Amino acid sequence: MAKTVDSAPEAQVASGRLRGLMDQGVAAFLGIPYAAPPFGARRLRHPDGHAPRPGPVPPGGHAERGLRPGAHR
Numbered sequence: 617m618a619k620t621v622d623s624a625p626e627a628q629v630a631s632g633r634l635r636g637l638m639d640q641g642v643a644a645f646l647g648i649p650y651a652a653p654p655f656g657a658r659r660l661r662h663p664d665g666h667a668p669r670p671g672p673v674p675p676g677g678h679a680e681r682g683l684r685p686g687a688h689r
Contacts, residue, residue, distance in 0.1 A: 624675070632669035647676020 625636045625643040636645040651663030658664060 626672055630668075631666045633672040635672040635674055637675045645675070649673070 623638065625638065625645075627634045627636070627645065634645055634648060636643045638644070649666055652658060652666055654661070654663070
């Protein structure tokens with residue numbers, strides 16, 4: 617499964633531009649940050665969006681799984 621950045625697809629969203637990868641002819645946008653980190657005053661509150669970014673967000677990967685009860689059995 618070859619992933620390339622050549623001719624990388626881009627998408628415009630409210631917080632800026634996202635850059636994806638082409639994977640077997642399909643545009644994949646992985647690791648998109650959808651909210652500001654829940655630290656400090658944001659802890660245990662509804663998510664806040666990210667501040668606008670000056671340039672395209674590079675493609676990421678899958679995020680680590682969150683902790684859930686019984687996830688480590």
